[in-house]
Amino acid sequence: MAYLRNCWYAAAWSEDLQPGSLLARTLLDEPLVLFRDPAGRAVALDDMCPHRLAPLRLGRLLPDGRLQCGYHGLEFDATGQCVRNPHGSGRISRNCRVRAYPLVERHTLAWIWMGDEPPDEDLIPEFAYLDPGSGHDVGRRDTILMRANYRYVVDNLMDLSHASFLHDGLLGNAETVPAEIKVHQDGPYIHVRRDMYNVQPPLLRDLLFKRDGAAVNMWQSIRWSAPAAVLNDVGTYAPGTDREEFSGQLGCHILTPETADTTHYFTAAARQGPLGAVPDEGEEALKARIAELRRHAFKDQDDPMLTAQQENIRRHPGVSPVLLEIDIGPVRCQRALDALIAAEQQRAAEDAAP
Secondary structure, eight states: OOOOOSSEEEEEEGGGOOTTOOEEEEETTEEEEEEEOTTOOEEEEESOOTTTOOOGGGSEEOTTSOEEOTTTOOEEOTTSBEEEOOSTTOOOOTTOBOOEEOEEEETTEEEEEOSSSOOOGGGSOOOGGGSTTSSOOBOOOEEEEESSOHHHHHHHHHOGGGGGTTTBTTTBOGGGSSOEEEEEEETTEEEEEEEEEEEOOOHHHHHHTTSSOOOEEEEEEEEEETTTEEEEEEEEEOTTSOTTSOEEEEEEEEEEESSSSOEEEEEEEEEESSOOOOOTTOHHHHHHHHHHHHHIIIIIIIHHHHHHHHHHHHHOTTOOOOOOGGGHHHHHHHHHHHHHHHHHHHHHHHHHOO
């Protein structure tokens, strides 16, 4: 499968890279091992010792920060260079090294660059609300393995009309089907906005607003950037009032392909807006409940549907989907991604030409 490679993908939440521990993760069909060096810097190496091609994830991290292969004890530094061969004369071949990938921590995530072009940190998508000190009280940072191609998950997110059916009662309902849809592009970002007026609030919106079941106005504003980083801005306010008097959430939906058929889904949400009823159970309990409801929607509702959809697409490779008006956002994003991949492949072909 062709991936966009000269870009940043989320590899892990920073909190998941614990000192002294190895984290094995497959990204873009490439098995990797992640860890922190003695200075606390995040490191990503190919998960394969060059000696017998054994997985380095089965080795151990030494106190000096070297990664020791668990098979024959070769040791590698954070650059991927073998720095100790405990056998025979101890000679180290110049080819005895592992590829290391640029890894940058920003917005409480470790972002990896898996292409061959020089990494550009300005291309890391903006998720500043996740930063400590942003003023946002961010809930649980979650990682979900979806059993579907990441592009299907993008389509699912960029067309939230499905919430009225697949997440009926939780994120949408019959009254939220008729929505005004607007699409625009701002630099590298494509935005899709849905506005719904005087509708019965679904459960998650009611929990975040007045918790009284009364009719509300709602918006969903979702932002995509290549290859698959999505920010969802949702809000709820009372009909006939200023929309600035709202309660809502900011949610990240950052997708990284594991394989052509599976996706790492990094997600976390923060409450926003000046309004919102104080829950009887307290804010922390509300945050935990919302995190569980969001995970239920993504893992228990989205994932089975996308998995089944993927199987149908595999069985019928010559069938093109029928597009509706609601597909304008997903189509814009997919075309933009196709263009970026084609341009990258063209650059690679030109560089390889004699």
